[in-house]
Amino acid sequence: MIRTAIEHYLQKQQQERISPKAVLFDMDGVLFDSMVFHARAWQEIAEKHHLRSVPEDFFLFEGMTGGNTINELFLRTRQREATAEEKESIYNEKAALFNQYNDGEPMPGALEVLEKVKAFELKRVLVTGSGQRSLLEKLEHTYPGFFEKERMVTSYDVRFGKPHPEPYLIGLEKGGVQPHEAIVVENAPMGVQSAVAAHIFTIAVNTGPLADQVLLDAGANLLYPDMNALAKDWEAIMTAFSEI
Ligand code: MG
Secondary structure (H helix, E strand, O other): OHHHHHHHHHHHHOOOOOOOOEEEEOOEOOOEOOHHHHHHHHHHHHHHOOOOOOOOHHHHOOOOOHHHHHHHHHHHHHOOOOOHHHHHHHHHHHHHHHHHHOOOOEOOOHHHHHHHHHHOOOEEEEEOOOOOOOHHHHHHHHOOOOOOHHHEEOOOOOOOOOOOOHHHHHHHHHHOOOHHHEEEEEOOHHHHHHHHHOOOEEEEEOOOOOOHHHHHHOOOOEEEOOHHHHHHHHHHHHHHHHHO
16 A cells, blocks of 8 residues: 555656655644644634634644635635734634643654654654744654754745645755655645645645545545554555665
8 A cells, every 4th residue: 555655656746766854744633632622712713703614614724824714714704805904813812712722732643753753864844834932842842852943834934824835845945855855744634735736745644533535635645544553654654665
């Protein structure tokens, strides 16, 4: 299955081989078990502002900037875009609620994946749509020594956000690598779309409530049910890269 996935990627991207030098990690739903808190905060804020939504929306929207998410809800409910002021004030309310709910729990298995990535001497790059201040402190606290300030892409670095390829293109730049020298680990359909559009081999971990097919349809090259399963297969994936 791994070999087939790699061959499929190489054929589609017209590449000879994948020579990994960096792994680009999404954050929420990959490194932190935080998506339920984001979804809950969004759902409550949407209800408060009479914006139409169902809980699943926020797992489908995951990866988009807060402003784009609010726009989407406005277009659907009020048939117009949100103003800059509306975006800012609603996003601030959502962020406050998220901070109140979030328990900061790491994603089970994420540390194991990071340790293997480090053991293979691959650089770690963070590519998140999140705009939380103190992100680096939070990462350093949970995953000390795995990430550096210079290798982080957050909402402050991007104009479009996922599913546009921009965040992962900036991630490649910050990692100093080409698409065929990188691997992405993502949990969100739009994050997968963004990484695939940036021509990077993309591993999806389905840590949320969506169907596997949603991530496969978004273009994921490999799919795992969680980070523990990915950690277990890491050597096999690296071996397959070196043998093809
Ligand atoms: Mg995510």
